[in-house]
Amino acid sequence: MIQEFIAERRPRWERLESLLKRGRGHRLRLPAAEIEELGRLYRQATSDLAVARRDFPSDRLTRYLEQLVGRAHPAVYRGEPADWTSVARFFGRDLPATFRASGHYTLAAFGLFVLPFLLAYTAAYLSPTTARLIVGSPVFVEQVERGQSWLEIGRATRPLVASFVMTNNIQVAFLAVAGGVLFGIGTVYVLIGNGLSIGATAGLASASGLGGALGDFVTAHGGVELSVIFIAGGAGLRLGHALLVPGLASRRQALTEAAQESARLLFGCVPLLVIAGLIEGFVSPSALPTWAKVGIGLGTTALMYGYLLLAGADWRGQPQSRGASVGR
Incomplete structure (x- = not known):
């Protein structure tokens, strides 16, 4: 059962890791489409972690997902000081991306x-x-x-x-x-x-x-x-x-x-x-x-x-x- 769980979800975990690495821990360093993707993959990983904690609490997979979600959370939700650059990013990327999502x-x-x-x-x-x-x-x-x-x-x-x-x-x-x-x-x-x-x-x-x-x-x-x-x-x-x-x-x-x-x-x-x-x-x-x-x-x-x-x-x-x- 756990192997099927991993095989089905591994590609999106790996994609989430790739986005975190490319964004160096912050969503605003990514293109708008990848910001949307990062949020979606984070939500999916959070759901996967909940399942893993319920069904595989002692497996190393659960520890891996805890680390992955822990790394992704600040990348998704961390803000930046309110300056003209962050305002431009908000109106240039974040707001339209949120509207589309x-x-x-x-x-x-x-x-x-x-x-x-x-x-x-x-x-x-x-x-x-x-x-x-x-x-x-x-x-x-x-x-x-x-x-x-x-x-x-x-x-x-x-x-x-x-x-x-x-x-x-x-x-x-x-x-x-x-x-x-x-x-x-x-x-x-x-x-x-x-x-x-x-x-x-x-x-x-x-x-x-x-x-x-x-x-x-x-x-x-x-x-x-x-x-x-x-x-x-x-x-x-x-x-x-x-x-x-x-x-x-x-x-x-x-x-x-x-x-x-x-x-x-x-x-x-x-x-x-x-x-x-x-x-x-x-x-x-x-x-x-x-x-x-x-x-x-x-x-x-x-x-x-x-x-x-x-x-x-x-x-x-x-x-x-x-x-x-x-x-x-």
Whole structure:
């Protein structure tokens, strides 16, 4: 049994040893793709160690895995002093790599927002009474029903609006991430709640003849703003998943690892939300033609996803490595 266990897992242990040697004990000395691989191999080695401690507690394999995991842990989690070089590495490699590694959580967050949005939009479009229940502001609903727009923002107040929007969106992102410590329930609540509220508002506006005005207003900033909320929601779901399904690692260890990744995503969301807030405060209420706002919205969203999907990516194939012998 132990020989089968070793034979199946030895290649990835050797690969982990090779990455540790190449990175000289620190992940930031590796290309972005190998940083992702290092984290994945470390998690797998941690799970293998848990199995070895349970099934082969006296075998030298267990001691080998303890040493391997002990060497890998600081390489994965050790930070560096906050200087311009580390900041550049964070935004140039760590943040995009973390986004790519957590893409399935971001997609899940997208679904938890979009489905309630569509349901609330349809319900509010068909029934103002439903809109009152969801939005929770009868005065606002009556104003929209009369066709009175709430989207006109004077030049003098735009800086205040931009500041308010930034602060509010950062708070929503923080709540979406922090809600993950409640086994993901808080994150799900934030995503569904925002989907219902925004969907009901959009449906009511469309039914009242303000759909075009709302579309003109949100098109410049909506792509970036909502995408960042999905990213933050995905980070919260990552925390919740680690608590609910820690795997062979301890729940504390799984949560620590997930918290590292989620904090990285939350920190990276802040400048994106600042950009979205500036656009919403100054560009969205401006007299620019709709086609220009559409161009700004598509352009900024494309740049954001291009950066997150491509920055720091290593497109070279990963060679198979030859490492130290195991369990021989």
